[in-house]
Amino acid sequence: MASTNSTAEGIARTASSASYILKAVAGSERNAALTAVYKHLQAAKDEIIEANRKDMAAAEEQAVAGKLSRSMIKRLDLSKPGKWEDMLQGILDVRDLEDPVGKVTLATKLDNGLDLHRVTSPIGVLLVIFEARPEVIANITALALKSGNAAILKGGKESTQSFAAIARVVSSALGTTSIPPGAIQLVETREDVSALLDQDQYIDLVIPRGSNELVRFIQNNTKIPVMGHADGLCAVYIHEDADEEKAVKVVLDSKTDYPAACNAVETLLVHESISNTVLPKIASALLQVGVSLRCDLASRKALESPGLPTAMKAIIQDATPQDYHTEFLDLTIAVKVVSSLEEAIVHINTHSSGHTDGILTESEEVAERFMNVVDSAGVFWNASTRFADGFRYGFGTEVGISTNKIHARGPVGLEGLMIYKYKLRGNGQGAGDYGSGKKQYLHQKIE
Amino acid sequence: MASTNSTAEGIARTASSASYILKAVAGSERNAALTAVYKHLQAAKDEIIEANRKDMAAAEEQAVAGKLSRSMIKRLDLSKPGKWEDMLQGILDVRDLEDPVGKVTLATKLDNGLDLHRVTSPIGVLLVIFEARPEVIANITALALKSGNAAILKGGKESTQSFAAIARVVSSALGTTSIPPGAIQLVETREDVSALLDQDQYIDLVIPRGSNELVRFIQNNTKIPVMGHADGLCAVYIHEDADEEKAVKVVLDSKTDYPAACNAVETLLVHESISNTVLPKIASALLQVGVSLRCDLASRKALESPGLPTAMKAIIQDATPQDYHTEFLDLTIAVKVVSSLEEAIVHINTHSSGHTDGILTESEEVAERFMNVVDSAGVFWNASTRFADGFRYGFGTEVGISTNKIHARGPVGLEGLMIYKYKLRGNGQGAGDYGSGKKQYLHQKIE
Structure with missing residues (x-):
């Protein structure tokens, strides 16, 4: 998950380049990448749990000083019975969902030998900002790879050590696959996020999860579309x-x-x-x-x-x-x-x-x-x-819940991470061939 | 199309109120409104053509002074053979398209007696800004009403008289239907648009059609999602x-x-x-x-x-x-x-x-x-x-072409003016009834 250039623009550009590769990769390769991430995380359990203990110890100090709630410590804990296994199983669950890429959602014969298909395709680059829950990084990584999107991830600061350890493992796992490690990148500081919000040239969608204040700050400080909810009233x-x-x-x-x-x-x-x-x-x-x-x-x-x-x-x-x-x-x-x-x-x-x-x-x-x-x-x-x-x-998992009025609304699963493109396959036709007194469009549904 | 309050906030609030009525109106009523608009425009042809002549005369003066191109005058002209008839026929064509509201796009039995349906619904309030082509107001009005969205319209200033005349007729046509006239409102000055761009509380989507500069200005000056394209490179x-x-x-x-x-x-x-x-x-x-x-x-x-x-x-x-x-x-x-x-x-x-x-x-x-x-x-x-x-x-018509990466991409017809909601029909269930050792979700597809 290391980026070649650690400025916000460098991170965003790396993600954008990776996204063009990811868009063209077959579903089987994206699934293989998820299997690799699963296996590498499994093999690195001790290392990650050790990093998580450091986060827990730091959080414990903060809690004793009254600066952090007990419930936060609970949420940080990756050693809680079942949590690690659930995190890993979640990756396989997402892998086994139907491939959301390349589904034909409209097919029309404009004329003989002129076929239009609307096909689902990844959005491109996601910036996902989430709370201090270490298992979420695995979940978002799985959703991003499955949907063919590159993702830049920023987790809550209390889980920095856990995130960094998981990120290293994901990066080395991707290194063994056809997916460039730049497809999933981690950023660590709040400053990074502010600078990333300016990268509307490279980042296509911001998904903030967290407090009302965080979501509102993001909504008010970027030209990139934001998907999520500030309030749940x-x-x-x-x-x-x-x-x-x-x-x-x-x-x-x-x-x-x-x-x-x-x-x-x-x-x-x-x-x-x-x-x-x-x-x-x-x-x-x-x-x-x-x-x-x-x-x-x-x-x-x-x-x-x-x-x-x-x-x-x-x-x-x-x-x-x-x-x-x-x-x-x-x-x-x-x-x-x-x-x-x-x-x-x-x-x-x-x-x-x-x-x-x-x-x-x-x-x-x-x-x-x-x-x-x-x-x-x-x-x-x-x-x-x-x-x-x-x-x-029944979506398997969710990337967040949206109160937006466009694109995706309610719990957002893989479908909400997709857009589409129109593919037109012709035989040398020009639009000037059609019209009054000329050829007419057929507009027949292709079954 | 008169609004009770001519400030930007008043216009936006009126549109928002109308949109809640429009959302609940049956497809047959929306179609009846389109028929009414068609008939009223037909009856008011002389009045509208007269207003259009005033725009043409003013444009002619501008052209003589070298301030306007000849092609602009051509585009203004509603008396050009076939143009009036095409405009009116377009309203009936949109009326006769399949109703985009209330389509079930996902249906899942979460449990016996707990059914989830995802149903298409209007976005709410659209702000559509378009070029000086008088026939476009009829087209956008038809698309908005058919899709159950309220719309605030702003056309190019060279067609002010034509727009005002058409707007008066649309308003009186709606007055004879179950759709509040506030569902379609016209704004006349550039200043109105700037103030409307601040009404993110009431307006859900801005659709600008026109020059790169106009689109970029709008993208850079509103928190409301913008759908369209600045460039077509x-x-x-x-x-x-x-x-x-x-x-x-x-x-x-x-x-x-x-x-x-x-x-x-x-x-x-x-x-x-x-x-x-x-x-x-x-x-x-x-x-x-x-x-x-x-x-x-x-x-x-x-x-x-x-x-x-x-x-x-x-x-x-x-x-x-x-x-x-x-x-x-x-x-x-x-x-x-x-x-x-x-x-x-x-x-x-x-x-x-x-x-x-x-x-x-x-x-x-x-x-x-x-x-x-x-x-x-x-x-x-x-x-x-x-x-x-x-x-x-083959979409019948389009509201514009989008280069956005979310929601709608390419030529945008009725589908791009829709979002969805999740309807859950239960029998008194609580989420706490489900889980380990308790009831399990079925997640069966409802045919």
């Missing part, structure tokens, strides 16, 4: 005819299955006609597992009148307008009573980040209206927002 | 085994069919082994129709030695390095001799704008190598670059 709306049991279950799972995830619910909207019946049941279930409720006036009133225990009522807080724009990423949820499906839809289309929003209702008509009009990447009926995930969707 | 490479007749024909058509078009060829690359045989034939054909040749040393030498008439040799010019980066948009072509297919590919991947590049060869293997490795939206074998066009590709 998901809402669940409980319609008047919702099944109580399903509503309690789905809200609880959406909020508590993994509160720090981008697909956790942050806002609960409840139809006014069930604010005295279903809402208290949901509130009680949430409060019991320690979720803080930030309530508007109507939901607070509804929760104060009937059956909630006094101790629970006491911990209900008043919501501020800002709470309905906030991704808490924690055991907190904003609650609001609405008077209709349409009010819920308008609230969501105004406040949502376009990630995933759900409805609980027993009416198919109501659900379809919600799913058609709510403009988010995921629109869910009677199911937890937590299902918004590439693995759960 | 197309090359044709003549391989050593090319058929002479096809080579002459394809180069001549690529250069002279419509030299001002983005899909006209600007650079001719010729294999050295045929520089004394095929190149003079091509050069002679080009020179005879008044094309200027800018030659590198090798091609100049090749053309000076053998059969070209002396008068022709005299008008051959030396190429500067800049000529291989130049979109002449005129009867000029840069010529270069290369020593191999690979040198031609590297030249193209370095200099091309990624629009359309072609090869002339009788070898399928050579052609496939070229088409796989040249990284352009169109890669053509033995066919004129001029075929790169939405109508010729």
Whole structure:
């Protein structure tokens, strides 16, 4: 993964050159490269785990000094049971997915002997910026190679030693294949990233994973297209005819299955006609597992009148307008009573980040209206927002989740790393041969 | 097309509100709106032609003062035989295309009673900036309505009266349908456009058509994704085994069919082994129709030695390095001799704008190598670059041609105006129900 030139431009140019080779390599060769990466990582386990221990020790020092959370240390740890094996298996899983390169998605006979095919092809050069999770480098490497894209990788600084060790192994693995090692390059410092964001001549797509601040910084500081999401502000709306049991279950799972995830619910909207019946049941279930409720006036009133225990009522807080724009990423949820499906839809289309929003209702008509009009990447009926995930969707893996309005939306797997080109195969035709009084186009679908 | 608020933010917000209504409207209603637009335009022909005459008169004055070209006046003229009828027929043609909204592109049973569908949906709000051709407003209006997108339109200033007249008619036509008139809005001044480029909260995609300078200005002055092309720097490479007749024909058509078009060829690359045989034939054909040749040393030498008439040799010019980066948009072509297919590919991947590049060869293997490795939206074998066009590709029409590396590439029809959403229909499931020792995902394809 060493680059011949360690300036940002040199790294980007190296990636660009490698990408032209990678584009032309057969699927079997890309798969062979993934097998080589797998085998080399397997053989270098001790060396990588040793590097990972150094990251862990440094993180431990930071944690003792109060500068790093315990959960960060957990995420760094490659020796955790199953983690190493999962990382390696993930490479083989990606290898065994269908080849996304060279699929014909449109075929038209413009005329006899003039055939047009639209064929999927790699985007080119990806810049992927991700959190301090050492296994992600293997995952992104696998996705990039499988999709025929060169990638420049930057991981969170807490995992520097682990990344460097894995990067060395990937580089030497690629050295044994037809893929140039420059196809996967690692950059180590935050400064490198800033300079790389200027390389729009060579880099085709930036994929940031990480904090809102990081994603926003990148969106605001590059002309390169950015794919990802700054916020995951998901809402669940409980319609008047919702099944109580399903509503309690789905809200609880959406909020508590993994509160720090981008697909956790942050806002609960409840139809006014069930604010005295279903809402208290949901509130009680949430409060019991320690979720803080930030309530508007109507939901607070509804929760104060009937059956909630006094101790629970006491911990209900008043919501501020800002709470309905906030991704808490924690055991907190904003609650609001609405008077209709349409009010819920308008609230969501105004406040949502376009990630995933759900409805609980027993009416198919109501659900379809919600799913058609709510403009988010995921629109869910009677199911937890937590299902918004590439693995759960059956993509094998994901490179990230996008709230973009173009190219790719929702969990992005291999397909989101592809573009296409038009191949036209002729026999010496000129466009001037066609037109009024001349040859006519056939425009027949080629089967 | 009037907006309730004529500030850029007001226009953008109006478009955004309209887009949420448009997203939920059935295909039959969008088609009915197109029929209404068609009928209202037909009824208002006299009024629109009168407005167009005012534009023509003003343009005539500008032309007399030397400030406008004659070809611009020609393009403005809606009374030219067939133009009005073609404009109206175009609306019906778009109406009769397959509905691009709501197509299921992926369907997976995650579990029994937990079905995932990926469904095409409109992007939202488009800002389309185009040249002074009055018929384009009808075309873009049709594409936007058919695809369920709201659009803000800005046409070239020379056609202001025509645009305003057409816009009034479109607005009153929409007033008779279920589509809010705010779905299609016209802005009139350049200042409006600058302010609209800041409305990334409401506008999802900018589509500029026009000069390189305009497109570059827009790309450099907005955070909204831009789809289009600044340059159309197309090359044709003549391989050593090319058929002479096809080579002459394809180069001549690529250069002279419509030299001002983005899909006209600007650079001719010729294999050295045929520089004394095929190149003079091509050069002679080009020179005879008044094309200027800018030659590198090798091609100049090749053309000076053998059969070209002396008068022709005299008008051959030396190429500067800049000529291989130049979109002449005129009867000029840069010529270069290369020593191999690979040198031609590297030249193209370095200099091309990624629009359309072609090869002339009788070898399928050579052609496939070229088409796989040249990284352009169109890669053509033995066919004129001029075929790169939405109508010729059979898309019915096009909103523009894109050299982007993500979302849509090449001629962009209705499909390029779509994104998708994931609809998940469940029965109260939580993500916490699944995992090791719990329920397992089925991930079965739904037929």
